[in-house]
Amino acid sequence: MSAPVRGRSTRVRPANRRPKSAEYRARRRVILRRRLVALLTLLSIVGLTYGVFFTPLLGVRNVDVHGAVVLTDDEVRRAAAIEPGSPLVRLDLRGIRERVAAVPRIATVEVERQLPGTVRLLITERVPVGSVKLPDGFHLVDSTGMDYAVLPTAAPGVPELVLATPSSTDPATRAVVGVLNELPEKLRPDVLQVSATSGADVKLTLSGNRVVKWGSSDDTPRKAAVLMVLLSRPGTTYDVSSPDLATVS
Template sequence: MSAPVRGRSTRVRPAANRRPKSAEYRARRRIIVRRRLVALLTLLSVVALTYCVFFTPLLGVHQVDVRGAAVLTDDEIRGVAAVEPGSPLVRLDLQGIHDRVAAMPRVAAVEVERQLPGTVRLLITERVPVGSVKLSDGFHLVDSTGKDYAVLPAAAPGVPELVLATPSPADPATRAAVGVVNELPEKLRPEVVSVAATSGADVKLTLSGNRVAKWGSSEDTPRKAAVLLVLLTRPGTTYDVSSPDLATVS
């Protein structure tokens, strides 16, 4: 009787048992491939969208909408803004547009906004004259900050004349005269023909009817104005309210 052969036995699995495992592997493989394909397509879509937004006219500028302009025309402002049609909206230099428009003498303030899909909106606030200064080249409009921003051939209607040597926000006489005009009550404004100053402490108002109001500095303007309105009910040609507690009429 022969001895049994010792050694490692090998069990051969039936083909029926191997097939399900192979099918499971292929299914997992398909899922992995599908996921990779979806990730690749997503990446390509993002790259394509980014390229279209940043480097093509797809979301480019199609309109520059100007609002708030009164004396300036929309075309004047668009010309200075210099927004190139079709420029990608997201890459616009908004600060550069702002600075160019803000440098226009008549512009007091400007806001620049992007509006999808292709609009740039400019919100303009123009300067409003509080007085005009007659110089050799015409009437210079001055706003509430004392800035000389425009020249007209004739006096602006409804705006008092400012009698100043040189209008400038840095000039004490300009600051004093403009400061008084800024704080005058509406009831007194129609009476004011001109405001003169040679320094910050000698403001003088010429009123209708060849009357004069000596104002002094721009300090206490609301109080001085209230006193003057009372004094104007009395006959006289010169009203001194430079010291409102000691006001006089002559």
């Protein structure tokens, strides 16, 4: 038997195995590719965020006004003071709402953002329950007692209010509008004038030279129901200030 040959052994490398340096390069390419994708994604997010928040990319292009009746859309837009091109997502909605609500004729306002570049202003204008004749004209008063506008002539379709100082904090004004707010629809067309000097002496003047002593605005629905019955009787003065003891004279 021949002796084995001593010396350096040689190993056969598998045919499908690449050198370590090739594997390293492949892994490094994958890592670099992932890092590049992550970097590009981050830059895209930063760029989009900057574009949305600090450029006119999604800026205000239109301001739509809904609900204006007496006011014009441009008057409402001027009150809102929204700068064209202002980034939509950074708009101070509360500030816009406060500026529009400061217009005396406006009772309520809602502000909405609509992508890509529209702001909607939904307003409700005040409705007069009466007008007060003062030296500078006829002051319109709404259901809250607010004196919000002045006209050169009497407002059509609403009674005249005889008040010294129309104001939402004035007891006489609050009593008058409190009565008017709760009058039945059937009675409203007959009311020509409502007056008061305090919160307890409201008086209505109806068509046909009839006068109604109402007293305070308390228990107005009951007083109105009693008055509707009393009006079927002839008379010029109807006193419902105490509805249980109502009189006609």
